[in-house]
Structures are given as C-alpha cells and as structure tokens.
Amino acid sequence: MQISRRSALSFGAAGTLAFCGLTKAFAVETHRASYYNEVEGYGPLREDKARIVDLPPGFSYRIISQAGETMDDGLLVPHVFDGMGCFPGKGDEIILVRNHELLPEHRDFGSLGMNGRLIERLDKTKVYDFEDSGLPLGGGTTTVVYDLKKNKVIRQHQSLIGTTTNCAGGTTPWGSWLSCEESVLRKGQGVGKDHGYVFEVPSNSRGLIDPLPIRAMGRFKHEAACIDPRTGIAYMTEDVEDGLFYRYLPDDRSDLKKGGRLEAMGLKAHPEGCDTSNRKDALWRAGERFEVVWIPLDDVENPNDDLRYRGFKAGAAQVCRGEGIHFGNNEVFICATAGGAVGSGQILRYAPSPHEGQANEKDRPGVVSLFLESINEKVFDYGDNLTVSPWGHLFVCEDRYSDTLQNHLRIVTPEGKVATFARNVFKGNGEWAGACFSPDGSTLFVNVQWPGFTLAITGPWASFRAAAVS
Numbered sequence: 001m002q003i004s005r006r007s008a009l010s011f012g013a014a015g016t017l018a019f020c021g022l023t024k025a026f027a028v029e030t031h032r033a034s035y036y037n038e039v040e041g042y043g044p045l046r047e048d049k050a051r052i053v054d055l056p057p058g059f060s061y062r063i064i065s066q067a068g069e070t071m072d073d074g075l076l077v078p079h080v081f082d083g084m085g086c087f088p089g090k091g092d093e094i095i096l097v098r099n100h101e102l103l104p105e106h107r108d109f110g111s112l113g114m115n116g117r118l119i120e121r122l123d124k125t126k127v128y129d130f131e132d133s134g135l136p137l138g139g140g141t142t143t144v145v146y147d148l149k150k151n152k153v154i155r156q157h158q159s160l161i162g163t164t165t166n167c168a169g170g171t172t173p174w175g176s177w178l179s180c181e182e183s184v185l186r187k188g189q190g191v192g193k194d195h196g197y198v199f200e201v202p203s204n205s206r207g208l209i210d211p212l213p214i215r216a217m218g219r220f221k222h223e224a225a226c227i228d229p230r231t232g233i234a235y236m237t238e239d240v241e242d243g244l245f246y247r248y249l250p251d252d253r254s255d256l257k258k259g260g261r262l263e264a265m266g267l268k269a270h271p272e273g274c275d276t277s278n279r280k281d282a283l284w285r286a287g288e289r290f291e292v293v294w295i296p297l298d299d300v301e302n303p304n305d306d307l308r309y310r311g312f313k314a315g316a317a318q319v320c321r322g323e324g325i326h327f328g329n330n331e332v333f334i335c336a337t338a339g340g341a342v343g344s345g346q347i348l349r350y351a352p353s354p355h356e357g358q359a360n361e362k363d364r365p366g367v368v369s370l371f372l373e374s375i376n377e378k379v380f381d382y383g384d385n386l387t388v389s390p391w392g393h394l395f396v397c398e399d400r401y402s403d404t405l406q407n408h409l410r411i412v413t414p415e416g417k418v419a420t421f422a423r424n425v426f427k428g429n430g431e432w433a434g435a436c437f438s439p440d441g442s443t444l445f446v447n448v449q450w451p452g453f454t455l456a457i458t459g460p461w462a463s464f465r466a467a468a469v470s
Contacts, residue, residue, distance in 0.1 A: 034378055035378050035379070035408060035420045035423070036376060036378045036379045037379075037418065037419045037420055038379060038417040038418045038419065039413060039417040039418070039419050040419065041056065041411060041419030041420055041421060042056035042057070042058075042059065042419075042421065042459075042460075042463070043056040043057045043058075044056065044057075045420065045422070045423050047425075048425060051425050051426060051427070052424075052425065052426045053422055053423065053424060053425060053426070053448075053455065054422065054423040054425055055421075055422050055457065055459070056421065056459070058459045058460045058463070059457060059458070059459030059460070060457070060458060060459060061455045061456065061457045061458075062151060062455065062456045063453050063454070063455060064144070064146055064151075064153055064445075064454050064455070064456050065077060065098075065144050065153060065156060065453065065454040066451075066452060066453035066454070067079040067080075067081070067109070067451050067452030067453065068451075069156075071111070071142070071155075071156045071157050071158065072155040072156060072157050073121070073157040073158055073207065074118065074121040075111035075112065075118055075121060075122070075157075075158050076110075076111050076112070076113050076118065077111070077142060077156065077452070078100040078102060078109060078110045078111045078138060078140075078142065078158075078452070079100070079102070079106070079109035079110075079450065079451055079452040080100050080101045080102050080106065080109065080449055080450060080452055081098055081099070081100060081101075081433060081434065081447035081448070081449050081452040081453070081454060082098075082099040082100065082101040082166065082167050082168060082385075082433045082434060082447065082449060083098075083099040083166075083167060083168030083169045083170075083179075083180075083224060083385055083433060083434050084096055084097065084098040084099065084433070084434030084435075084436055084445065084446075084447060084454070085097050085169070085170065085171040085177045085203070085436055086171075086436040086437065086438055086439070086445055087171070087175055087177075087203040087439075088439045089145060091147075092147050092148045092149040092150070093145055093146065093147050093148070093154060094145075094146055094148060094438050094439065094443075095143060095144070095145055095146075095203045095204070096143070096144040096145075096146065096436075096445060096454070097141055097142075097143050097144075097159065097177035097179075097201055097203050098141060098142050098143075098144065098434060098447065098454065099139075099140075099141055099166040099167060099168065099169055099179055099180075099434070100138070100139055100140060100141065100142065100166055100452075101139065101165055101166055101167050101182070101449070102137075102138040102139040102140075102164070102165070102166070103139070103164060103165055103183075104131055104137060104138075104164060104185075104190060104191070106138055107131070107135055107138055109138065110136075110138025110139075111138065111142075111158050111161065112135070112136070112138070116135045116136075119135070119136075122136065122161070123207075123208055124136075126161070126162075126207075126208035126209070126210065126211065127161055127162035127211070128140075128160075128161070128162030128163050128193065128199075128211035128213075129162045129163070129164075129191050129192050129193040129195070130162065130191070130192055131190055131191055132190050132191070132192075136161055136162045137161075137162050137163060137164045137191065138161070138164075139161075139162075139163045139164040139165055139166040139181070140158065140159070140160035140161040140162065140163050140166055140179070141158075141159045141160040141166065141177065141179050141201050142156060142157065142158055142159060143156065143157055143158075143159040143201075143203070143205065144156040144454070146456070148438060148440070148442060148443060151456070157206070157207060158208060159201050159205050159207070159208060159209055160179055160199055160201050160208070160209055160211055161208060161211075162211055163179070163181055163195065163197075163199060163211065164181055164183045164185060164191075164195050165181055165182045165183040165185075165195075166179050166180065166181060166182075167180060167181075167182035167222070167223050167224070167239065167323075168180055168182075168223050168224035168225075168237075168323065168324060168325075168384075168385055168433075168434075169198075169224060169225055170224055170225035170226040170227065170234075170325065170326070171226075171227075171436075172200070172227050173227060173229040174254070175202065175203050175204065176200050176201060176202045176203060177200070177201045177203060178198050178199070178200055178201075178225045178227075178234070179198070179199045179200075179201055180198050180222035180223060180224060180225060180236070181195050181196050181197055181198075181199075181222055182221045182222060182223055182239050183195045183196055183221065184196040184219065184220065184221060184302070184305045186303075194219065194301075195219075196218075196219040196220055196221065196222065196302070197213030197214060197215065197217070197219055197222070198213070198214045198217045198222055198225060198236075198256075199211055199212065199213060199214070200212075200214065200256060200257070212257060214256050214257050215300075215301060216248070216250075216256075216257075216259045216260050216261075216262065216300065217234065217236065217248045217256065217260075217262065217300075218236070218246065218248070218262045218297070218300040218301075218302065218307065219300065219301050219302045219307075220238055220243075220302055220305070220307050220308065221238055221239050221240055221243070222236060222237075222238065222239075223236075223237040223238060223239040223322060223323045223324075223325075224236065224237050224322075224323060224324050224325040224385070225237075225325065226325045226326055226327040226332060227327065228327055228332070228352060228356070229327075230330075231253075231352070231356050231357055232250055232253025232254075233247055233248065233249055233250075233352075233356060233357055234247065234248040234250070234256065235247050235248075235325060235327070235332050235334075235350070236248065236325070237319070237322030237323055237324070237325050237334060237335075238308060238319070238322050239321050239322060239323055239337070240308065240321065241277075241320050241321055241338060242275075242308060242309075242312070242318050242320075243308055243318065243319055243320075243321065243322050244264040244265065244307075244308050244311050244312070244316050244317070244318065244319065244322075245264065245265040245317070245319045245322055245334060245348075245350075246262060246263065246264055246265070246297075247262075247263050247264075247265070247294060247357075248260050248261070248262055248263075249261045249263070249357045261296065262296075262297045262300045263294040263295055263296050263297060264294070264295045264297055264308075264311040264314075264316035264317075265292055265293075265294060265295075265316060265317055265350075265368065266292070266293045266294070266295050266314075266315040266316045266317050267290040267291070267292065267293070267317050267368070268290065268291040268292065268293050268365065269290055269291070270290075270315075270317065271293075271315050272315060273312045273313065273314075273315045273316055273317065273318070274317050274318070275317070275318045275320075276317050276318060276319055276320070276336070276339065276346075276348065276370075277318070277319070277320035277336065277338075277339040277340065277346070278339065278340055278341045278346075278373065279320065279338075279339065279340070279341060279343060282341070284370045285370065285373075286370050286371065286372060286373050286416060287369065287370065287416075288369065288370055289367050289368065289369035289370075290367065290368055290369075291365045291366075291367055292350070292353075292365050292366040292367060292368050293315070293362075293365065294361075295311060295314050295315055295316050297310070297311055297314075319334065319336050319339070319348065320336045320337070320338050320339040320346070321336060321337040321338040321339070322334055322335070322336055322337075323335045323336075323337045323383075323384045323385065323399075324383065324384050324385040324386040324396070324397070325386075326386050326387050326388050326394075327388075328387075328388025328392070329388060329392055329414075330351070330352075331349055331350060331351050331352075332349070332350040332351075332352070333347060333348070333349055333350075333371065333386060333388065333394060334347065334348040334349075334350065335347055335383040335384055335385075335386055335396065336348060337382050337383060337384055337399070338382070339373070340373045340374055340375070341373070341375070342374070342375055342377075344374035344375070344376070344377045344380065344381045344382065345373075345374045345380060345381060345382050345383045346370060346371075346372060346373045346374070347371045347372040347383060347386075347394070347396070347412065347416075348368055348369070348370060348371060349368070349369050349370075349371040350366060350367070350368045351366055351367045351368075351369075352366045353365050353366040371412075371416050372412060372416045372418070377400070377405060378405075379418050380396070380398075380410055380412075380418045381398055381400050381405060381408075382398050382399050382400035383396040383397070383398060383410070384396075384397050384398065384399040384431065384432070384433065385397040385432070385433050385434055385435055386435065387435045387436050387437065389437060389441070390437060390441035391441075391461075392414055393411050393412065393413055393414065394410075394411065394412040395409060395410070395411060395421065395435045395444065396409070396410045396411075396412055396435075397409060397431065397432035397433050397434070397435050397446065398410065398431065398432055399431030399432065399433070399449075400431075401429065401431070402429065406423050406424055406425065406429060407423075407424045407429055407430070407431055407432055408420050408421075408422065408423050408424070408432075409421045409422035409423075409432050409435065409446065422446075422457070424448055426448060428450055428451070430448045430449045430450035430451070431448075431449045431450075432446055432447070432448065432449075433446070433447040433448075433449050434446060434447040434454075441461060442458060442461070443456050443457065443458050444456075444457040444458075445457075
C-alpha cells in the first residue's frame with residue numbers, strides 16, 4: 001500500500017497550551033471520533049482534508065519518508081515502522097534511526113521487495129540471520145538523514161538487517177540506537193539463529209553495520225530500552241502481560257557488548273513478588289510509590305523462555321506489557337500498555353537511587369510510582385512508545401487497533417494529566433510509534449506504523465504557557 005508524499009499542510013493560527021489548575025475534564029466531539037482532555041492542550045484538533053493526521057491550529061506536518069521508496073543503497077524503505085531515535089548531525093542535519101517490526105511472514109514487505117528481488121544489492125556478510133528459504137529476515141533498522149532548514153531528506157539507507165520483530169529500542173548518550181527484538185524465535189524454527197536480543201546501531205553509520213547481539217542484556221521479548229547517562233545503566237521493558245522490568249549494569253559503560261549483570265525490579269514491600277497492573281488485585285493508586293529492590297538473574301540466554309517466571313518466583317514485580325520507556329528529568333518513564341483496572345494502560349515512573357547499582361544502594365533505594373492509570377479509553381488508551389519533550393511533558397503514542405477508536409498522540413503533563421495532540425485518520429488506523437524531538441526542539445518526528453510513513457511535525461511549541469485555567 002502506498003500513499004503519495006505531501007508537502008506541509010497548515011491548519012491556521014497558533015493555539016495556546018494551559019496545563020495547570022484545571023481539574024474538570026472536558027470533551028471534544030467530532031463526526032469521526034471523540035476524545036476527552038483532562039487539561040487544555042494546544043487547541044481542538046482540526047480536520048485534515050488529506051485524511052492523514054488531525055492536528056491543533058498552527059501545526060503542520062510533512063511526510064518525509066514512506067514505505068516502498070527507493071533508498072540511496074538501492075533497497076526499498078521497509079514497511080511496519082516502529083521505534084525511532086533522533087540524533088544531531090552536521091550543520092542543520094539530524095539523523096533518525098528507525099525500527100521496522102517485520103516478522104518472517106512479512107518477507108515481501110521488507111527492503112528487498114517481492115520475492116527478495118533486490119537481494120543482489122545486499123552485502124550478505126552483514127546479515128544477522130536468514131530464513132531456511134535463503135532470504136534474509138526482514139526486520140532491522142533504516143537510517144534517515146534530514147535537513148531541518150531545507151525540510152528535505154538528504155539520504156536514507158538500511159543500517160541493520162536479518163533480525164526480526166524490531167519493535168522499539170532507545171538512544172544511548174554516545175549517539176547510537178539500541179534496536180530490540182520482540183521475539184524469542186529459536187534456531188531451527190525456520191531460521192538459522194536464536195532471536196530476542198538487543199543490537200546497537202551507530203547513528204553515523206553510512207551502511208549496514210556488523211550485527212552483533214548484546215547477549216548479556218538477555219534474550220526475551222525485548223520492547224524498549226533507555227540509558228541513564230549518569231550511571232550508564234540500561235533499563236528495559238518486556239512486552240508480555242506477565243513481563244518484568246529489567247536493568248543491565250554493564251562492566252564497561254562505554255561498550256555494552258563487553259558484558260554485565262542483568263537484574264529485575266522487585267518491590268521491597270512485596271518480597272514474594274507482585275503484579276503492578278491492578279487488573280486482578282489493586283496494588284496502588286496514582287501517586288503511590290514503593291521502594292525498589294533489584295533481583296539478580298542468571299541464565300539470561302533464556303533457552304526455555306522462562307526468565308520472567310524465574311524472576312517472579314525470586315520476588316520480581318510483574319509489569320503488564322511493558323512497552324515504551326524513556327529517561328528524562330532524571331527519571332525513567334515506562335508504559336504498561338495493557339495495565340490498569342480497566343486495561344487501558346498505565347505509566348510507571350522510576351526514580352533511581354543516588355547510589356544506583358552500587359553496594360550501598362539498599363540504604364537509599366530507588367522508588368517506583370504509579371504516575372498514570374487510565375480509567376477512560378477516550379482520555380488515554382494503550383500507550384506505547386513515549387518520549388519526554390524538551391520542556392518536560394510526555395508525548396505518548398497509542399497503539400490500540402479498533403474499528404471505533406482512533407489512535408491518538410497524547411500529551412501527559414508533569415502532574416499526570418492528559419491532553420490530546422494528534423489523531424491518526426489515515427485508513428487502517430495504524431498505531432503511532434517512534435515519537436522523538438529534534439535536538440533543538442523545533443520538530444517532532446513520529447511514525448504511523450502501517451503502511452509505514454514518518455512525519456515531521458512543526459508548529460507553535462513556544463505557545464506553551466503554564467497559566468491556570470479557571
């Protein structure tokens with residue numbers, strides 16, 4: 001499926017943003033969908049006549065990259081866009097490294113085209129794994145170099161290939177992207193190698209990288225990762241309903257591949273293990289917090305896909321479909337996509353210990369709190385990828401597939417209140433993914449997963465004002 005590239009569409013005058021002081025939610029109804037804001041956002045969404053994305057007044061978008069385009073390496077932009085990171089480039093350029101959540105059955109939607117027709121253009125020594133058919137697995141990453149001033153893609157190319165189900169990931173402080181496989185496919189199951197690993201992709205790579213799995217970070221259904229730049233510790237989510245929240249303490253914080261220790265989060269008050277979702281038994285309410293303990297894990301290659309069971313038995317806390325994760329404001333924000341009493345999602349917030357990962361950590365342990373729990377799917381529903389904006393608000397991608405509910409891009413304030421920023425109105429209602437801001441804060445880049453296109457959204461970000469609303 002293809003959509004034509006479009007230039008920016010403008011939606012009128014700038015709106016204002018007022019987050020503080022409003023306690024009563026209000027609704028905005030349209031003929032296609034409805035959403036409820038707990039606080040005022042940038043203004044009501046305006047209908048996009050191109051039927052791609054509705055935005056507030058004053059904001060516009062460009063489609064800068066889409067599935068099926070021919071890249072500079074002669075391959076095609078793969079479908080199924082997911083997690084993405086943004087890095088500074090030279091001059092006015094930025095670099096996007098973007099995941100493609102392609103499964104083996106999506107082989108015709110990868111960069112080689114139908115029946116692998118472009119395989120002769122590929123350096124097969126840089127492929128991590130092949131199907132039994134001889135075709136490379138289509139999952140991996142593409143890299144896009146974009147000029148912010150010229151509003152133009154300078155080049156794009158495949159940067160990782162031969163992996164599978166590359167869902168989300170995270171940026172590193174040294175300028176690389178951690179691409180995570182949300183799969184535990186085993187050698188002999190139609191492929192030649194085990195899967196379920198994290199791969200590091202330098203943002204400045206101009207071609208395919210050597211695909212080296214970081215085995216010490218564990219083999220499981222990885223979703224996303226982030227790194228605390230103060231400690232070098234990596235935090236990771238697991239996208240299953242009884243998944244855990246992990247941290248990786250590298251032996252060498254400048255090289256994750258040199259090994260390290262993998263641990264799972266537990267709650268000091270619940271040494272027997274617990275479920276943080278509130279779906280069966282109410283553990284906590286928004287604003288409540290628990291001191292954390294970290295439980296060492298062994299056999300992290302996880303050949304039996306039982307790492308989460310062993311961790312829970314040792315006292316770890318379950319997180320219901322841990323997906324998006326981002327480090328910002330010296331804290332870690334984690335989306336639990338299907339958590340909450342009504343199953344519409346939670347956001348957890350982890351404040352690391354001042355002695356995170358050190359022997360005296362137990363004297364001042366880290367603290368996890370329930371930052372948000374949705375009780376209304378029209379306010380917040382199935383939050384997935386998320387990012388922290390330069391001014392401290394979360395931008396959260398929704399990934400609910402529904403015939404009646406559109407996927408929205410939500411704003412969450414530091415107080416945990418929700419406003420709606422964008423609505424996907426393109427046919428198919430694909431999920432939002434990969435939200436990230438340019439280093440200068442001028443542009444929000446975000447993906448629509450299917451059929452796969454990347455938007456650059458600009459507008460009156462500076463119109464934000466923290467004025468109280470009466």
